Amino acid sequence: MGPVASKAMGDLIALAVPAGPQLIDLITESWDRGDAFAPLDPKMAPRQRTEQLAVIAPTVVLHLDEDGRLHRDSHDGHPVADGDALVLTTSGTDGRPKAVVHTHDSISASAQATSNALSVDPLVDKWLACLPVTHIGGLSVILRSLVTGTPVDVHDGFDPERVRRAATVGGATLVSLVTRALNQVPAELFRTILIGGAAAPADLPGNVIPTYGMTETGSGVVYGKHILDGCEIQIIDDDHNPVDGPGISGRIALRGPMLFRGYRSADGVVSNPFVDGAWFPTDDLGHWNDDGSLAVEGRRGDVIVTGGRKVWPTPIEQLLAARPDIAEVAVVGRPDPDWGHRVVAVVVPSDPGTPPTVESLKDTVLEHLPPWWAPKELVVRTTPLPRTSLGKLRRPVVLPD
Numbered sequence: 001m002g003p004v005a006s007k008a009m010g011d012l013i014a015l016a017v018p019a020g021p022q023l024i025d026l027i028t029e030s031w032d033r034g035d036a037f038a039p040l041d042p043k044m045a046p047r048q049r050t051e052q053l054a055v056i057a058p059t060v061v062l063h064l065d066e067d068g069r070l071h072r073d074s075h076d077g078h079p080v081a082d083g084d085a086l087v088l089t090t091s092g093t094d095g096r097p098k099a100v101v102h103t104h105d106s107i108s109a110s111a112q113a114t115s116n117a118l119s120v121d122p123l124v125d126k127w128l129a130c131l132p133v134t135h136i137g138g139l140s141v142i143l144r145s146l147v148t149g150t151p152v153d154v155h156d157g158f159d160p161e162r163v164r165r166a167a168t169v170g171g172a173t174l175v176s177l178v179t180r181a182l183n184q185v186p187a188e189l190f191r192t193i194l195i196g197g198a199a200a201p202a203d204l205p206g207n208v209i210p211t212y213g214m215t216e217t218g219s220g221v222v223y224g225k226h227i228l229d230g231c232e233i234q235i236i237d238d239d240h241n242p243v244d245g246p247g248i249s250g251r252i253a254l255r256g257p258m259l260f261r262g263y264r265s266a267d268g269v270v271s272n273p274f275v276d277g278a279w280f281p282t283d284d285l286g287h288w289n290d291d292g293s294l295a296v297e298g299r300r301g302d303v304i305v306t307g308g309r310k311v312w313p314t315p316i317e318q319l320l321a322a323r324p325d326i327a328e329v330a331v332v333g334r335p336d337p338d339w340g341h342r343v344v345a346v347v348v349p350s351d352p353g354t355p356p357t358v359e360s361l362k363d364t365v366l367e368h369l370p371p372w373w374a375p376k377e378l379v380v381r382t383t384p385l386p387r388t389s390l391g392k393l394r395r396p397v398v399l400p401d
Contacts, residue, residue: 009034009082014058014075016040016049018156019133022070024142026062031104035060036080038087038099041134053077055097056087057266078268086143087264088136090215099264100215109257110218111144113228118192120174122150125191128172130155130163130181135388137196140219141176160184178391182208196220201318212296216260216280225293231256233294234279235287245288249297249310252286253279302395304333306341309372313395316343316373319364325349325356328385330398334377345375346398348385355380 013030015037017023023039030037038056040049042063053061057077064070080087086102114120127145129152131138145152153166158181166172167189176194177185179201187193187205195204196211204210211220221231235243235250243250259280262270274280285303286296297303297312304311313331320329328348333341349355358378365374379399386394 010080010084011035011060012038012056012058012077012080012084012087014038014040014053014056014061016042016061016063017070018042018064019129019138019154020156021154023133024146024152024154027142028146031085034082036084036086036101038089039134039139041132052089052097054266055089055099057099057264057268058087080268081270084261086139088134088139088215090136101261101264101270102218103261106218106258106260107143108147109230110140111147113221113230113258114140114144114219114223115148115150117223117226117228118174120148120150122148125150125173126171127152128155128163128166128170128175128190129153130158130166131176131178132157136213136215136219137176137178144219164189180391194220194223212294214282216282217254217256218258218260221254221256221258222294222296225291227294228256228258231258236279236281240279240281246290247287249285249287251281251300252284252294252296253281255279304331304341304343306333306336306339306343306372308340309370311343311373315369316345316365316375319368320345320347320361323356323364325351325354328381330385330393330395331375332395332398334399336376339376342376343373344377344379344399346379346381346385348381348383352382 013035015023015026017026027037038058040052058075059077059079061073061075062070083103084101085104085107088100089097090100127141127150129138129141133139133142142152142154153170153172155162163185173191175190179195182195187208191207193208194211195208209224212222213220221228227233232255234253236253237243237250262272264270283300284296285298285300286294289295298314302313316331317329320326326347327350330346332344332346334344336342345361347356358375361378362374381400386397388394
């Protein structure tokens with residue numbers, strides 16, 4: 001199905017307010033009026049806000065002045081269709097933001113499936129939201145709380161000590177984190193920790209569950225080895241035909257009620273990448289393990305083809321990151337006249353005066369992976385690797401200028 005015109009029924013309200021009780025109240029009020037909302041980072045620079053508003057195309061912008069008073073400004077945008085609840089931007093494979101439209105039905109399906117998978121009891125449990133609400137990993141905590149009536153404590157940013165108090169004093173039992181945040185908080189403080197945003201470490205405490213999902217799915221759809229109820233997954237080839245058998249790599253395709261309605265353009269038209277009941281092909285590659293669980297290999301654009309063989313950055317990064325002489329590492333491909341591409345390790349050393357050698361990196365990788373996975377080049381950075389606010393590597397720009 002191609003682009004379709006939305007039946008205008010409600011405003012799209014951009015909420016440029018800090019995460020907290022006021023944000024929850026504004027979300028609730030917008031939904032009660034039949035409107036949809038789009039979260040904006042109130043701290044973003046004016047140019048960034050202008051760019052975001054151009055992508056989202058809201059009809060109203062709510063923001064706070066320096067005295068904390070709420071202002072409602074009309075904006076030259078476009079309304080939403082009946083049933084639309086959320087517009088959230090996400091970066092595609094080319095890095096350009098896309099506006100993802102979720103309905104009340106898709107948000108409810110995600111919230112209920114997640115809560116069922118985690119055996120959430122609203123009378124006992126309490127969510128903590130401490131990731132950016134402009135990303136689905138942080139916002140989905142609030143949304144599932146609203147849908148299921150589970151209490152939630154909302155923080156405007158991650159602060160390790162405040163997170164500890166939320167668990168020890170505030171009664172929070174459930175939280176969603178990224179790896180960098182998990183490393184700063186004792187995992188045993190919470191009944192369950194969901195971890196996403198990037199590849200999870202190999203060794204995790206039993207109460208920490210790695211997740212797979214995206215903005216288009218409204219949150220995670222795979223928790224550990226468990227696929228959420230209602231979600232179906234296929235591995236498909238380049239022609240969108242199903243690929244059968246463990247270990248056979250292909251593109252991950254999803255189907256289920258938690259999927260988004262479509263992508264919203266700046267003129268308010270929503271383009272549907274799939275029709276009801278059809279499969280949504282993601283830009284991620286994966287395969288089935290022997291035990292029937294899903295193995296996510298990485299984004300299609302991240303794979304390095306060297307000497308005709310595919311190499312995935314994440315397993316190499318996990319091995320190298322465990323070395324004490326490496327503070328941060330990213331693995332990318334560089335064009336090579338002989339190999340097509342060569343594997344390059346971009347390293348931030350723990351001690352800038354004694355960086356590792358490429359030979360030692362090769363030895364580390366060759367202990368666990370085939371020879372073609374070993375880095376052929378080392379690039380040493382003196383500054384931190386570029387990341388998103390959720391800790392994801394911005395892989396296309398990790399190489400220094």
